[in-house]
Amino acid sequence: MVKFEVSAPGKVILHGEHSVVYGKPAVAGVVQVRNTLTLEENDDQCMLICFPKIGLDNLHISLEAINKFLAICWEKYGAIEFPEGLNHDVFLEEVKNFVQETVKEGGKDFLDSIKLNSLSAVFYLLLGIFIEGQIRSVRKGIKIDLKTEMSVGAGLGSSASFGVCLAATFYLLARLVKQESYLDDYNGLTEMQQHDIKQKISSWAFQSEKIMHGNPSGLDNTICTFGNVVKFYKGRPPVDIKLTCSLPILLVDSGVSRSTAKLVENVVDLRKRHPKIVDNVLEAMKYLVEDAVDILEHITHISDTENFNKLENLVSMNNNLLRTLGVSHPALEKIFMIAEKYGFHAKLSGAGGGGFAMILLPSWNIQEMKNFRQLKDDLEMNNFQWILTGLGGEGLTFKSL
Known part of the structure; x- marks a missing residue:
């Protein structure tokens, strides 16, 4: 059989x-x-x-x-x-x-x-x-x-x-x-x-x-x-990024369901009202992606402090750009506040308005770090479920x- x-x-x-x-x-x-x-x-x-x-x-x-x-x-x-x-x-x-x-x-x-x-x-x-x-x-x-x-x-x-x-x-x-x-x-x-x-x-x-x-x-x-x-890019085949090390991340569930279509529509409406501002935000996101790709292709280990710090900066910058578009949520903001309290960089992932937040972690031995234990305890105290995983792989x- x-x-x-x-x-x-x-x-x-x-x-x-x-x-x-x-x-x-x-x-x-x-x-x-x-x-x-x-x-x-x-x-x-x-x-x-x-x-x-x-x-x-x-x-x-x-x-x-x-x-x-x-x-x-x-x-x-x-x-x-x-x-x-x-x-x-x-x-x-x-x-x-x-x-x-x-x-x-x-x-x-x-x-x-x-x-x-x-x-x-x-x-x-x-x-x-x-x-x-x-x-x-x-x-x-x-x-x-x-x-x-x-x-x-x-x-x-x-x-x-x-x-x-x-x-x-x-x-x-x-x-x-x-x-x-x-x-x-x-x-x-x-x-x-x-x-x-x-x-x-x-x-x-x-x-x-x-x-x-x-x-x-x-x-x-x-x-x-x-x-x-x-x-x-939308409508084109994806291109592999040669990631040479898996990056540890913490995925935190906001517990809030959301409609991707509705959030996309909200950004469309915002752009109609403020086209120059929104277009500049979108253009900034383009340059941010290009920087991120360049760093991801060159970082060989998360102990590469210079490149890892740049990735952390990009995570926070991207999250602030997404906030500008109005796609955050009070539950996500609570997660961001908890992450920042313990020195971590976080952003929403996907459409926003709920769903998951992503926290970039500096080490695979994170369980041994005091600030991570504090982060984990604080998230759990606020009833947020989390998953420790890595970006990239099979x-x-x-x-x-």
């Missing part, structure tokens, strides 16, 4: 929030806060979905129902190029109808938008990848079990990481149906061959992102697949179990 595990990281935007909307560069990187999805075949005649973080625990879908729908999709889509040639909206509507007709558990109000979109992503990718792989049925029962270290909708790229895990899981399952040694053989492929496989997985994960967000940039699924740190990984 097949059993394997895939894992994909979350991500943060380090610099360039909001200004990227106006054609300026931004810097983003993975953080080692991960989604992990385990697939295990069995002799049951169903798919068992265990996504407890979003309220989908021990959800059974019969293989008969799945294979019946797969046969219908084969008739309609078997001859097209996947996923590029697929009419996304039409196929998604059919998948959503299947989910709503098939999932009867929990009553009529069970399928809220998060559950419906998550299950739609599951079956969109399963069916699409199986048809692309010329596989006409799910032959064995499967259990898919999601473990996550991320909060949904908090700005850490949780949906992209989820989509990468789903796409990789069904891509690998489709290959293992035809070639039992596929996972072992993967390790013997060239770097370029492995890159091409990950690119295909990322392209499928992008379809999941479209289900979750409507019109994503493609950045999040790319970063979560390939890892590391990138510089990017993207998608998978292994046999």
Whole structure:
């Protein structure tokens, strides 16, 4: 029986929030806060979905129902190029109808938008990848079990990481149906061959992102697949930044949910009222990103005090520019005040208005430092949850179990 595990990281935007909307560069990187999805075949005649973080625990879908729908999709889509040639909206509507007709558990109000979109992503990718792989049925029962270290909708790229895990899981399952040694053989492929496989997985994960967000940039699924740190412009492929050391950061959850679209709209309105001022702020953000990229490419160790101090300055400067755009929040300001009290530099990450704050740390041995212990205690006293992690590192990984 097949059993394997895939894992994909979350991500943060380090610099360039909001200004990227106006054609300026931004810097983003993975953080080692991960989604992990385990697939295990069995002799049951169903798919068992265990996504407890979003309220989908021990959800059974019969293989008969799945294979019946797969046969219908084969008739309609078997001859097209996947996923590029697929009419996304039409196929998604059919998948959503299947989910709503098939999932009867929990009553009529069970399928809220998060559950419906998550299950739609599951079956969109399963069916699409199986048809692309010329596989006409799910032959064995499967259990898919999601473990996550991320909060949904908090700005850490949780949906992209989820989509990468789903796409990789069904891509690998489709290959293992035809070639039992596929996972072992993967390790013997060239770097370029492995890159091409990950690119295909990322392209499928992008379809999941479209289900979750409507019109994503493609950045999040790319970063979560390939890892590391990138510089990017809206509408262009991201460019790797050759980060030679992982930077320790503390991610602090403000506990405040927010609408990215609404915050972007607020900045648009502010720019209409004060175009010269806002344009100069956005231009300053561009130069800040360029400085940050230059430092990141040259810093070889966090003990490089001169460059690390420059990074700290950029964190504070960027946060003040974002405050100027009106995208902070009282909960975030409380986090910033606590960080500054103990000598740390902090900024909001992502759209702002809530979500996560990011605190740059000067050492991986931070637990031994008195001011860090004071920082941690003060955050906890104010009911802020935090995650100690690093910027940069691995993207998608998978292994046999």
